[in-house]
Amino acid sequence: MDTNLSLEIEGAAQRWSEIETLLELASKYEPEQKQYQSICRSIAMLICSHFEGAVKALSKAMVTDILDHGSFSDLPTAMQIRYLESIMLDNRPLDDRAKIALCAQLCNGGF
Numbered sequence: 001m002d003t004n005l006s007l008e009i010e011g012a013a014q015r016w017s018e019i020e021t022l023l024e025l026a027s028k029y030e031p032e033q034k035q036y037q038s039i040c041r042s043i044a045m046l047i048c049s050h051f052e053g054a055v056k057a058l059s060k061a062m063v064t065d066i067l068d069h070g071s072f073s074d075l076p077t078a079m080q081i082r083y084l085e086s087i088m089l090d091n092r093p094l095d096d097r098a099k100i101a102l103c104a105q106l107c108n109g110g111f
Contacts, residue, residue: 004061004068012054019046077103 022043029036063083066075075083081099084106 004064005058008054008057008061012050012058015050015054019043019050022046 022039026036026039026043029039031037063075063079072080072083077100080103084099084103
């Protein structure tokens with residue numbers, strides 16, 4: 001059975017092939033050539049972009065899989081709090097006690 005997480009991992013592998021293609025292209029030039037340097041800078045940016053996107057997509061896929069088979073209160077406390085911080089609180093800082101209290105109220109005391 002395919003899960004959201006397994007599908008996302010598969011997609012990440014496909015995206016990584018873009019990096020391999022650029023590496024092959026770069027190897028056709030000498031390091032001091034402008035084409036080589038430009039391709040390498042592009043590779044660095046693409047790696048950062050793919051990494052950032054992968055972290056977000058994998059996290060979302062995990063939460064979706066958990067929620068498909070449970071509820072928000074079944075998530076680990078740290079994930080509940082992070083969700084509240086980023087989505088509901090617009091990343092405003094709260095002390096740990098306030099975070100836990102807010103999460104307990106919204107999750108019906110689920111932890």
